[in-house]
Amino acid sequence: MLKITRKVEYALIALSQMQMKEDESLTSVKEISQQNDIPYELLAKTMQLLARAEIVEAVKGPHGGYRLKKDPTEIKMTTFFEIIEGPMGFMDCYFDSNCDQIHSCSIRTPIQRINDSIRDMFNNISLNDITRSV
Amino acid sequence: MLKITRKVEYALIALSQMQMKEDESLTSVKEISQQNDIPYELLAKTMQLLARAEIVEAVKGPHGGYRLKKDPTEIKMTTFFEIIEGPMGFMDCYFDSNCDQIHSCSIRTPIQRINDSIRDMFNNISLNDITRSV
DNA sequence: ACTATACCCGACAAATTTAGTCTTAATTAA
């Protein structure tokens, strides 16, 4: 109920590794997957999500790979999670609610508060807080 | 990755409903499941978890049911979640770690910090904060 | 131009987790 998924984990490891290298230098999926024993295909797809969201930039062809595009200190974890996994709500009715008991629901309001607290928390953690080397 | 499960949801609804009634009065699974359109069997099993953990007390036989046993203001949400779903960790290596990369893992420490923040947060929310009527 | 390397993308399959069902007790009020 409150666990990081592999895709998020792999993405964090990848970005962490990329941040350790010089700016502008490229890192390939192969490299990261081998060094960390992560399934190549899954990591590849995850990196593609990050590329689409312009967190990283892809360079194709031999010696290609990914490099950081946005400053990790400027990326909120909420954003990051949602890039990889889609909308993040503690209960379904936070985003989409075709629950027909929504009005009579006795726990909706307090759950919303928790939801907000969690989002607040992750809004105040940057990607860099997790992936920086030191 | 961060969603309440049905069992937790059902348990909260049940407890919320029980708190609205007079102290000592009994509420049956049937009653709660019908009024909230919750699958009877699933709710029943969930109530059994709460009974084993002595959050509620069961009274068998006709006109039986459950009543609160512990003061909801004294129950931390962390405890509550773990009664229903077992150990709650943001990453598997928080509790049990047979990950053989645990030493070289670059994101372990910051993930642990997030883990702790989440637990702190839920340690500071009581069951009553969610289930109280007003 | 050819080839090898790397990213891109969607469909599929397998594994895991969550949700829900069924059956058979045990207890007890009436």
Next chain:
DNA sequence: TTAATTAAGACTAAATTTGTCGGGTATAGT
């Protein structure tokens, strides 16, 4: 004794997550 209630475990179904596959596009090096 019967009906209503909780207790418990095995089972199935659905949903989600994880991992795989096959075919594409771009490009550096030759």
